[in-house]
Amino acid sequence: MATTYEPIATYTSAGTTGITFTSFSGYTDLILIANGFESAGAYAVCRVNSDTGSNYSRLALRGNSSGATSAKVANETSWFPDLAMNPAGTILQFMNYSNATTYKTMLARFNDNAGTTAVQINMWRNTNAITTISLASSGGGSTLSGTFTLYGIKAA
Amino acid sequence: MIANQIAGLMGVSALAVGDYHSIATANGTGSSGTITFSSIPATYKHLQIRGIGRSSQSANYSFTYLRLNTDSGSNYSAHELVGNGTSPSSAGAATQVWGWAGYSGAQTNANNFGAFVIDILDYADTNKYKTVRSLTGYDANGVGAVAMESTGWRNTVAVTSVSLILDTFNFSTGTTFALYGIK
Numbered sequence: 659m660a661t662t663y664e665p666i667a668t669y670t671s672a673g674t675t676g677i678t679f680t681s682f683s684g685y686t687d688l689i690l691i692a693n694g695f696e697s698a699g700a701y702a703v704c705r706v707n708s709d710t711g712s713n714y715s716r717l718a719l720r721g722n723s724s725g726a727t728s729a730k731v732a733n734e735t736s737w738f739p740d741l742a743m744n745p746a747g748t749i750l751q752f753m754n755y756s757n758a759t760t761y762k763t764m765l766a767r768f769n770d771n772a773g774t775t776a777v778q779i780n781m782w783r784n785t786n787a788i789t790t791i792s793l794a795s796s797g798g799g800s801t802l803s804g805t806f807t808l809y810g811i812k813a814a
Numbered sequence: 815m816i817a818n819q820i821a822g823l824m825g826v827s828a829l830a831v832g833d834y835h836s837i838a839t840a841n842g843t844g845s846s847g848t849i850t851f852s853s854i855p856a857t858y859k860h861l862q863i864r865g866i867g868r869s870s871q872s873a874n875y876s877f878t879y880l881r882l883n884t885d886s887g888s889n890y891s892a893h894e895l896v897g898n899g900t901s902p903s904s905a906g907a908a909t910q911v912w913g914w915a916g917y918s919g920a921q922t923n924a925n926n927f928g929a930f931v932i933d934i935l936d937y938a939d940t941n942k943y944k945t946v947r948s949l950t951g952y953d954a955n956g957v958g959a960v961a962m963e964s965t966g967w968r969n970t971v972a973v974t975s976v977s978l979i980l981d982t983f984n985f986s987t988g989t990t991f992a993l994y995g996i997k
Binding site for chain 2: 661662663686687715716717718719720721726727728729730732733751753754757759760761763764765767777778779780781783785811812813814
């Protein structure tokens with residue numbers, strides 16, 4: 659039987675300003691698992707297709723020992739995981755990423771070392787297929803460290 | 815080693831190659847508010863449905879329901895934890911005629927689809943009631959919702975069909991759901 663859920667690429671880094679995944683054609687969904695930290699304790703940023711325009715938005719539900727909150731941001735220039743990577747485990751699910759008719763939706767889950775857990779819905783307002791996925795540090799000389807693995811899921 | 819690290823992160827045992835199988839794909843036609851996966855074999859441990867949905871409703875979103883084995887009796891209970899971008903909320907209901915799958919996009923926002931990752935745990939086990947959980951949401955650039963849904967189906971029979979349902983509206987073309995079996 660053909661492999662349905664398979665690893666595409668893995669980056670392991672002890673300090674990089676960013677990584678980019680390419681060459682992932684032929685799948686239905688993509689799952690990016692990032693387990694690491696951002697050296698400034700800040701957010702990592704995620705972009706697709708190198709788009710730096712204000713075409714991203716997100717909405718989060720978070721909880722920690724103080725309670726639950728929800729927040730949203732529109733017209734951003736990237737996706738933020740809405741959680742400081744200090745360190746953190748994140749699972750980003752890019753749904754139906756290769757169609758050319760819908761805005762692209764990404765579901766995410768986050769858990770960080772400081773005791774916060776979150777789920778987040780993200781949208782890229784572009785109907786183009788996603789062809790690259792980039793993670794980057796927050797800037798100012800900070801870096802990302804950890805293991806970043808991209809998986810592809812192929813529907814019948 | 816990486817598989818074990820990732821498995822530890824996800825809280826599951828490491829998968830062997832070939833443990834996650836694609837069973838079927840179903841698409842919205844614009845003329846029906848029900849999408850059904852039927853004749854599901856009992857050869858897996860769990861099921862997962864992944865997809866994006868959009869409704870014909872003139873609204874920001876349409877809530878999407880689910881039924882197992884076409885059971886329309888009052889045999890479901892459901893709960894949710896939701897964030898709308900302003901505040902969190904929760905809800906629950908017993909003795910329902912369907913379970914809660916989550917959020918489809920709708921006509922107010924162009925090209926906007928809701929996303930679903932739905933897990934049906936131990937679906938073929940005839941010794942327990944069935945549990946369904948869903949991670950779902952839609953985002954329309956300033957309006958939206960993200961939620962964790964949970965459904966209990968008070969029936970011990972094996973699940974052989976799963977239906978995703980819009981109440982009085984139709985799934986738009988572009989809607990697509992894929993069913994996977996996990997061994």
